[in-house]
Amino acid sequence: MSLKGFSISFLTTLNVHTPCQPSLGRVVVSVGEIILLLSFRFYDKVLSLHEDSATPVSNPLLAFTLIKRLQSDWKNVVHSLEASENIRALKDGYEKVEQDLPAFEDLEGAARALMRLQDVYMLSVKGLARGVFQRVTGCAVTDLYSPRRLFSLTGDDCFQVGKVAYDMGDYYHAIPWLEEAVSLFRGSYGEWKTEDEASLEDALDHLAFAYFQVGNISCALSLSREFLLYSPDNKRMARNVLKYEKLLAESPNQAVAEAVIQRPNVPHLQTRDTYEELCQTLGSQPTHYQIPSLYCSYETSSSPYLLLQPVRKEVIHLEPYVVLYHDFVSDTEAQKIRGLAEPWVIISGIRSLMLQPVVCFSAWLKDTVDPVLVTLDHRIASLTGLDVQPPYAEYLQVVNYGIGGHYEPHFDHATSPTSPLYRMNSGNRVATFMIYLSSVEAGGATAFIYGNFSVPVVKNAALFWWNLHRSGKGDGDTLHAGCPVLVGDKWVANKWIHEYGQEFRRPCSSSPED
Ligand SMILES: O=C(O)CCC(=O)C(=O)O
Ligand SMILES: [Fe+2]
Structure with missing residues (x-):
């Protein structure tokens, strides 16, 4: 139970925090706009160098200039002073707004807000990752909200949510989000995106350990083996595989044990249900x-x-x-x-x-x-x-x-x-x-x-x-x-x-x- 902070000594317009919980907020894109404005002209130039490169050209003048653009113009632009200036402008623009950008705690708060929505409205993580808000109870699936435009999450997005839960030792939430991350990363393997922080290997690594923590050794083992397919030289993972194989050999029942993972009870509310x-x-x-x-x-x-x-x-x-x-x-x-x-x-x-x-x-x-x-x-x-x-x-x-x-x-x-x-x-x-x-x-x-x-x-x-x-x-x-x-x-x-x-x-x- 909580009561709002209230102070009678401030009998004027005053402002206090309520014990209501963090939310995702609404992010406005002005940062991107600032950065884009800085390099807009340059961006246009690079874009024009690629124009028509995939369509057949019949005009010999166009054909010549296309070949020239791709053979020498582009190279010259890449190595130009203008390119370095734009990279510097991009960095300067970022540094100017950096302190105003969301901090890691904001990302954590946003991830926790997503998990709260998932719990309270019984939303399927798979659905959320696809951009739909569906309540799943047993076999029944109910649409709670149908967005006009589907906005799906990437493997890296799902990884970040799972990682926040993982770092808190909350495997109840970590596992479905990391599962989704693994599945999305598998689907786009090889398409590395600059903005991504994590990879399929990271997701497999975290998910394997989360399964190990909740006692699901067979899942931990198969995910760790998959990890080694991509990074065969990783000694830590090789040791984990040996450890999991030994554990399973010692108690084969673990291979079939379906762990029931409890939802964390923090803060504990008797009235929660x-x-x-x-x-x-x-x-x-x-x-x-x-x-x-x-x-x-x-x-x-x-x-x-x-x-x-x-x-x-x-x-x-x-x-x-x-x-x-x-x-x-x-x-x-x-x-x-x-x-x-x-x-x-x-x-x-x-x-x-x-x-x-x-x-x-x-x-x-x-x-x-x-x-x-x-x-x-x-x-x-x-x-x-x-x-x-x-x-x-x-x-x-x-x-x-x-x-x-x-x-x-x-x-x-x-x-x-x-x-x-x-x-x-x-x-x-x-x-x-x-x-x-x-x-x-x-x-x-x-x-x-x-x-x-x-x-x-x-x-x-x-x-x-x-x-x-x-x-x-x-x-x-x-x-x-x-x-x-x-x-x-x-x-x-x-x-x-x-x-x-x-x-x-x-x-x-x-x-x-x-
Ligand atoms: O937002 C609500 O629906 C309830 C708010 C409330 O209980 C309060 O502000 O004291
Ligand atoms: Fe109230």
Whole structure:
């Protein structure tokens, strides 16, 4: 369980990290553009030297110039000063932006985000490598998302993901990714790419050792033998082969033993299975038809604002009481709020302008920042009947999750008397009003673990629930989580309303269940 960091001493627009988990972010190609611009003219020249070289030429002048281009022009360009200058420019350009480029930890974080998606949505690694998002349960294969353009991974891409897991001793994830790397490298053997860091031999080496570590000696042996076909002089691998042969001779049962590899349990979550199941169902539980008390209505209440512009209210769940207000904000308002929060991306842990959020980030927006925030407060107050003026409510917190970004099961209210949430001197967080400021192409639902339901992201809608019983006691059934974003960019805004100021608006009761 985790609570958001909150400090009352900063009653101004402030910015804290949420315990939401690293995401893949969105990489913008400006680095490549800088480098390309530098050598664009030269690149054009080299390209033109190859023009028409594969097509038959009938014009004798063209034939002559083609032969000349290929025989002498090209050679002269390769050995020219211009070529060395361009190589230098390429290197200089790289060095200029090098410190802003993703670091190895970013690559590790991105690989772990991929593995999280693989686990939570039961995605097949083979499918991911081909660019498709398929859930595999037994023999059943379900498409979770169909990308418009297939984007497949290379052997080197898969190797890098597998290697991150391998280096952590996580063979559960390392093996399928390295298997995929081996298979892709086998398919393209001999086509060495400059940008690749690994080769078929590297992948075989790591995969063999991973199999050895999980007790699958026969796989370790056959992969090591394959490695020796490509690098027969490798003494270490030759010794491994002898070791594996000896092990198998000593206990032949190992040859058939199918090792069951446990998924690493870090961080251990008792609720993990329910959480993941709720994320997979994407909130499609057919409860409305089964329970008549769950209904849709137009909320007009007594407020003039709502009389003029009723809000569609959908009761999602009764215990805990969770409602969804459809079209709570307009597209323009949602965009405006995201825009107000966006500049904080740079200060909230982003190392580079080239990268959009590497971590999920949050920004606190004080009402004075823009009139739209005041309008929003009035609307929340009209709908909930609660006082949302500071210190009875916190500033609006805007959170952005990139791909793979999620927020593990937690309570929004304080569960310890020493929680920093009490520093506002306005009691605990009695209610949460959470607005979905974007749509998400796949994943990203809000899952209520003990409630056993999840709410898919509905753009512009707002989710409301009580965190405390009327007695002031925390409602344990409100344990909730933000599921990992599979495809898309998720934005939510939280308004946390506190106990004080609501005494006449939500009278207390001594009954523990109210
Ligand atoms: O993103 C979500 O769906 C949940 C977010 C949340 O629970 C929070 O920000 O406290
Ligand atoms: Fe929350």
